[in-house]
Amino acid sequence: MPAHAVNKINMAELNHNYRGRMIISELEDAVGIQNVRLLDVDKLPHSVDYYWIPRMWVDRGKKPVYPDCVVYPETTEQVSKVMRIASHYRIPVTPWGGGSGSQGGALPVEGGIVVDLKRMNKVLELNTKANTITAQAGIIQQHLEWEINDKGYSTMHLPASIGCATLGGYLAHRGTGVLSTKYGKIEDMIVSMEVVLPNGDIINTLPVPRNAAGPDLNQFFVGAEGTLGIITTATVKVFEHPECRMFNAFLFKNMHDSLEAGRLIMNARLQPTVIRMYDEPETIHQIERVFGTKLEKGSFLVFGFDGEKEIVDYQMKKAVEICEATAIQNLGSKFGEQWWKNKYKFYFPPYCLDLPQAYGTMDTVATYDKIENIYWKMKTTCEQFPGTRFIAHFSHWYDWGCMMYDRFIVDPAFVPEDPDEAIRLYQQIWTECIRVCLDNGGVINEHHGVGLKLGYMMQEQYGPAFQVLSALKKALDPYNIMNPGKMGF
Amino acid sequence: MELFNAKVHYDNCRFCWMCRQVCTVATMTSDESHSPRSRGMAAFAVEKGILPFDEHVAQNMYECCLCKYCNSWCEGDYDPTEFIIAARRDAVAQGLEPAVIRRLKDTLLNAGNVFDCTEKDEEFTRLWSRLPSRGDILLIAGSIIPYRAPKIAEASLSVLRACGVEPAAIDETTGGFELYCLGYADEARRAVEKLTAEIAAAGAKTIVTLDTQERYFLSELSKLFGLELTAKVLHWSEYVSSLKLPQLKAKSELVTYHDDSFLARYCGVTDAPRACIKAVPGCKYQDMLWFGEEAHATPSALFQFMYPNIADQMLTRRAKDYFKTQADTLITGAAIDRVNMRDMGIKAVSIQEYLESAL
Numbered sequence: 001m002p003a004h005a006v007n008k009i010n011m012a013e014l015n016h017n018y019r020g021r022m023i024i025s026e027l028e029d030a031v032g033i034q035n036v037r038l039l040d041v042d043k044l045p046h047s048v049d050y051y052w053i054p055r056m057w058v059d060r061g062k063k064p065v066y067p068d069c070v071v072y073p074e075t076t077e078q079v080s081k082v083m084r085i086a087s088h089y090r091i092p093v094t095p096w097g098g099g100s101g102s103q104g105g106a107l108p109v110e111g112g113i114v115v116d117l118k119r120m121n122k123v124l125e126l127n128t129k130a131n132t133i134t135a136q137a138g139i140i141q142q143h144l145e146w147e148i149n150d151k152g153y154s155t156m157h158l159p160a161s162i163g164c165a166t167l168g169g170y171l172a173h174r175g176t177g178v179l180s181t182k183y184g185k186i187e188d189m190i191v192s193m194e195v196v197l198p199n200g201d202i203i204n205t206l207p208v209p210r211n212a213a214g215p216d217l218n219q220f221f222v223g224a225e226g227t228l229g230i231i232t233t234a235t236v237k238v239f240e241h242p243e244c245r246m247f248n249a250f251l252f253k254n255m256h257d258s259l260e261a262g263r264l265i266m267n268a269r270l271q272p273t274v275i276r277m278y279d280e281p282e283t284i285h286q287i288e289r290v291f292g293t294k295l296e297k298g299s300f301l302v303f304g305f306d307g308e309k310e311i312v313d314y315q316m317k318k319a320v321e322i323c324e325a326t327a328i329q330n331l332g333s334k335f336g337e338q339w340w341k342n343k344y345k346f347y348f349p350p351y352c353l354d355l356p357q358a359y360g361t362m363d364t365v366a367t368y369d370k371i372e373n374i375y376w377k378m379k380t381t382c383e384q385f386p387g388t389r390f391i392a393h394f395s396h397w398y399d400w401g402c403m404m405y406d407r408f409i410v411d412p413a414f415v416p417e418d419p420d421e422a423i424r425l426y427q428q429i430w431t432e433c434i435r436v437c438l439d440n441g442g443v444i445n446e447h448h449g450v451g452l453k454l455g456y457m458m459q460e461q462y463g464p465a466f467q468v469l470s471a472l473k474k475a476l477d478p479y480n481i482m483n484p485g486k487m488g489f
Numbered sequence: 490m491e492l493f494n495a496k497v498h499y500d501n502c503r504f505c506w507m508c509r510q511v512c513t514v515a516t517m518t519s520d521e522s523h524s525p526r527s528r529g530m531a532a533f534a535v536e537k538g539i540l541p542f543d544e545h546v547a548q549n550m551y552e553c554c555l556c557k558y559c560n561s562w563c564e565g566d567y568d569p570t571e572f573i574i575a576a577r578r579d580a581v582a583q584g585l586e587p588a589v590i591r592r593l594k595d596t597l598l599n600a601g602n603v604f605d606c607t608e609k610d611e612e613f614t615r616l617w618s619r620l621p622s623r624g625d626i627l628l629i630a631g632s633i634i635p636y637r638a639p640k641i642a643e644a645s646l647s648v649l650r651a652c653g654v655e656p657a658a659i660d661e662t663t664g665g666f667e668l669y670c671l672g673y674a675d676e677a678r679r680a681v682e683k684l685t686a687e688i689a690a691a692g693a694k695t696i697v698t699l700d701t702q703e704r705y706f707l708s709e710l711s712k713l714f715g716l717e718l719t720a721k722v723l724h725w726s727e728y729v730s731s732l733k734l735p736q737l738k739a740k741s742e743l744v745t746y747h748d749d750s751f752l753a754r755y756c757g758v759t760d761a762p763r764a765c766i767k768a769v770p771g772c773k774y775q776d777m778l779w780f781g782e783e784a785h786a787t788p789s790a791l792f793q794f795m796y797p798n799i800a801d802q803m804l805t806r807r808a809k810d811y812f813k814t815q816a817d818t819l820i821t822g823a824a825i826d827r828v829n830m831r832d833m834g835i836k837a838v839s840i841q842e843y844l845e846s847a848l
């Protein structure tokens with residue numbers, strides 16, 4: 001339940017509710033008539049994101065929760081005007097970037113206004129001295145990347161959703177890219193940002209991210225999923241293209257050995273751009289299917305380095321030595337490069353998970369001493385559900401631990417046709433798996449965010465510490481109009 | 490509904506985000522409902538009865554330039570244009586197409602082209618009327634050149650003659666493919682049937698299309714219209730690149746080539762125009778950053794009449810790509826691109842004119 005009630009104006013009844021129509025006119029005045037949408041054909045896409053539940057809901061022929069209207073502001077001032085109107089009438093506002101979030105974060109579950117930020121897509125400044133880029137937050141990350149690629153730069157933020165998610169969306173969900181192990185997650189890349197608060201005020205964080213001028217304002221809004229305000233512009237780091245980028249792949253007898261090899265590479269502080277390791281089932285399920293190459297039974301691991309050739313050669317040599325000590329096969333650089341070339345292919349139909357299966361990415365993070373145990377505990381818990389498989393790969397690696405991209409997949413024969421029953425089963429799997437993860441020292445999650453999906457577990461995950469987040473929310477958004485129903489607010 | 494026959498495509502697109510960044514119209518408008526996913530979801534919602542198939546859904550299905558960038562990007566080879574065109578046919582069947590579409594249909598039926606020109610360019614008519622109407626090699630000028638770019642026809646002939654080819658030609662006027670794109674299946678079939686009969690009567694072994702749209706639809710007659718042609722269909726650049734060219738004059742300018750959607754994405758022809766260009770001695774060639782099947786789309790003449798604002802944005806983007814190459818000349822395969830780029834003040838020539846200038 002929302003922490004504080006929303007006094008919602010029912011704008012949906014436009015024909016019968018002249019007050020609703022008057023508010024729409026105010027919104028039209030704020031952003032322009034052409035930027036306000038009331039038709040179902042425009043609302044439908046804003047009512048389904050990458051979260052399984054709304055997709056299943058629509059798949060079963062059920063109408064999802066529509067917003068009352070969608071607005072497409074083009075400037076920060078327009079966002080501010082929209083927020084003032086919403087705040088005055090206490091209308092829920094849900095920011096929408098690319099709608100690619102997997103947590104239901106952008107779903108307008110309480111109706112109201114969806115603020116689609118994609119028309120705020122301008123690159124404002126590429127600063128080649130500071131190596132930063134400033135852009136409006138609604139820019140599709142791939143467009144931002146392409147814009148600077150031919151100038152010799154990259155954001156090095158290259159998630160699988162790069163083509164559909166926005167800069168603001170990544171900031172809001174603490175996103176991560178395939179090169180995060182060297183270049184960091186989006187929260188490591190943020191320099192400063194402009195945010196419109198729930199009351200419509202426009203604020204800026206400090207111009208540099210490292211200072212001792214109190215708590216870091218950037219990090220209040222990074223990961224807040226639009227519950228504390230709307231990010232309108234952001235300055236993030238950019239990097240010059242490396243001289244070279246190299247990969248190598250190995251096959252290990254089992255996941256234990258490959259996990260250990262990954263840890264040793266990290267402990268040796270070799271600074272790989274990426275280490276990606278697949279458990280045995282996923283090695284068969286994804287690697288073989290996507291590459292069309294039959295591998296021996298085992299666990300696939302690929303790593304890469306980039307930078308100056310001489311340094312990369314040394315890093316590669318050391319990492320290869322570490323892996324060769326326990327691997328059953330050195331698959332070589334060609335296989336590694338093939339993986340890099342195909343890294344997004346896994347997400348296209350027919351290679352990706354899709355209905356009629358039920359599935360969920362649990363995205364778990366823990367220290368090295370705990371992660372393997374969590375894997376087995378979650379796997380056991382998950383696979384107790386009839387027709388359910390658990391597979392994982394390990395994508396983002398730190399000095400202290402790593403992230404497990406663990407997924408459950410329920411065979412279609414075991415997914416109830418009745419949508420209510422399907423949700424019941426789905427929630428049971430989630431709840432039990434999350435509890436096992438939390439009980440064993442893990443955190444849900446590393447980069448997908450909380451949204452609607454995991455909001456109900458926030459109190460349990462944080463314990464008394466959740467009051468800090470609640471207090472912050474209450475102070476900035478006393479009427480809970482900003483993305484209500486998310487993050488446990 | 491015809492839409493449901495394209496279920497395999499919208500079923501895969503409805504929850505897929507993987508080609509949004511390349512979708513031409515979604516990029517131009519930044520409108521969520523223009524993304525292939527949203528269109529796929531709308532189609533699925535219609536099937537499920539969540540969304541009524543009304544004039545708004547119909548409008549959404551028309552707001553697509555049929556560039557097939559989505560399809561060429563798709564690892565699963567799904568194709569949103571399959572369900573988009575099917576939905577347009579349903580819209581027509583139910584009288585739900587936007588007014589602008591209906592007006593275009595009338596124009597096409599009346600004039601056989603989108604420009605509403607009942608008379609072809611005089612120069613073109615003179616040139617074409619002198620060609621035999623039967624022969625092994627048959628030229629098809631298409632629906633732009635006779636009205637807007639007659640010089641391309643002249644250049645095409647000059648180059649062919651320099652290679653010792655004496656082609657035949659027929660005076661075809663058909664808006665058949667445009668009608669097909671708009672969802673007027675019956676009218677389209679009738680128009681194309683007439684054209685096919687004329688082509689068959691010409692007894693040609695090889696059809697050489699001067700424009701790119703014709704290269705596509707004449708090679709796909711069976712799939713699109715259930716019609717057959719025994720002759721082989723080639724674009725002029727494919728045909729010419731297979732001939733022995735005479736000694737060409739050297740050129741020193743820097744040139745680039747724009748791959749249009751029909752030749753590059755629909756037909757997969759990207760090497761032949763480049764081979765023609767590179768046959769010119771001394772030619773300095775530079776591809777644009779986005780080329781081949783990944784070239785940024787420019788609007789068809791039809792789409793320009795449907796949604797001029799979006800079409801203008803598409804042209805502006807491509808012009809920027811061209812300027813980045815710092816090339817002296819832009820070479821095009823599609824006649825409409827040569828017309829539009831010239832209108833924007835760019836030194837643009839068709840592939841035929843470029844080769845002719847080296848004779």
Ligand SMILES: Cc1cc2nc3c(=O)[nH]c(=O)nc-3n(C[C@H](O)[C@H](O)[C@H](O)COP(=O)(O)OP(=O)(O)OC[C@H]3O[C@@H](n4cnc5c(N)ncnc54)[C@H](O)[C@@H]3O)c2cc1C
Binds near residue numbers: 050104164169483
């Ligand atoms: C195929 C696929 C692959 C994926 N791979 C990755 C991956 O590799 N790494 C990764 O991190 N994620 C991945 N994701 C998940 C998703 O892309 C990310 O969660 C991303 O951060 C969502 O961005 P978006 O712009 O689509 O945001 P949306 O889904 O539109 O919104 C996400 C949340 O952010 C809020 N929000 C959006 N914009 C703003 C703003 N400007 N200000 C404030 N709040 C805002 C929304 O209200 C919502 O709560 C993947 C998703 C898909 C579909």
Ligand code: SF4
Binds near residue numbers: 348501525
């Ligand atoms: S065309 Fe392919 S990539 Fe695009 S939405 Fe459809 S399935 Fe996805």
Ligand code: SF4
Binds near residue numbers: 552560569
């Ligand atoms: S054909 Fe072009 S405009 Fe239409 S959906 Fe595909 S990419 Fe977008």
